[in-house]
Amino acid sequence: MAQYLTEHFSLQEMIRSSYATRMGLDNQPTAKQRQNLVRVCETLEQVRDILGGKSIFVSSGLRKGKVNDGQGGAKRSMHKLGLAADLDNLPVGNYEAFLQIAPRVLSRDLPIDQIIGEFFIEDEPRGGWIHIGLARENSTPRHQILRAAKVGGRTRYSLWAEPWALA
Numbered sequence: 001m002a003q004y005l006t007e008h009f010s011l012q013e014m015i016r017s018s019y020a021t022r023m024g025l026d027n028q029p030t031a032k033q034r035q036n037l038v039r040v041c042e043t044l045e046q047v048r049d050i051l052g053g054k055s056i057f058v059s060s061g062l063r064k065g066k067v068n069d070g071q072g073g074a075k076r077s078m079h080k081l082g083l084a085a086d087l088d089n090l091p092v093g094n095y096e097a098f099l100q101i102a103p104r105v106l107s108r109d110l111p112i113d114q115i116i117g118e119f120f121i122e123d124e125p126r127g128g129w130i131h132i133g134l135a136r137e138n139s140t141p142r143h144q145i146l147r148a149a150k151v152g153g154r155t156r157y158s159l160w161a162e163p164w165a166l167a
């Protein structure tokens with residue numbers, strides 16, 4: 001039986017990791033991480049509405065310590081706390097979806113701490129993905145918009161200002 005954290009998002013899709021499965025690593029949430037995932041899913045429900053109410057694919061949610069590090073996640077990634085989700089294969093295209101969500105982050109309609117446009121590719125709707133991170137409980141979200149890109153083989157995060165052009 002699928003266990004739903006909110007109307008459209010299941011626990012399973014928020015903790016699934018092919019890396020953890022392959023390596024036999026634990027990726028079950030603690031009670032606190034589960035609470036965090038519920039908050040993420042509540043935000044994802046809002047994002048889903050913004051994108052027209054079609055189902056959206058979460059490629060990664062919780063990644064506990066070893067899972068995150070093994071998958072090459074950032075050391076201080078909010079995925080470790082269950083406070084982040086990556087979205088991919090979005091019906092309108094990943095970059096296009098980002099363009100629809102980002103203004104709502106700026107206008108503070110969404111309680112998002114950081115939204116990151118990760119490695120978008122021009123004219124390739126399935127290129128890259130969107131990272132959404134929430135602030136810890138009792139912290140105020142910064143409503144930051146960032147871009148991740150490879151510079152000299154290393155991932156660089158930078159603040160991304162409107163109009164969020166790819167070039």
Ligand SMILES: [Zn+2]
Binds near residue numbers: 084131132
């Ligand atoms: Zn992410």
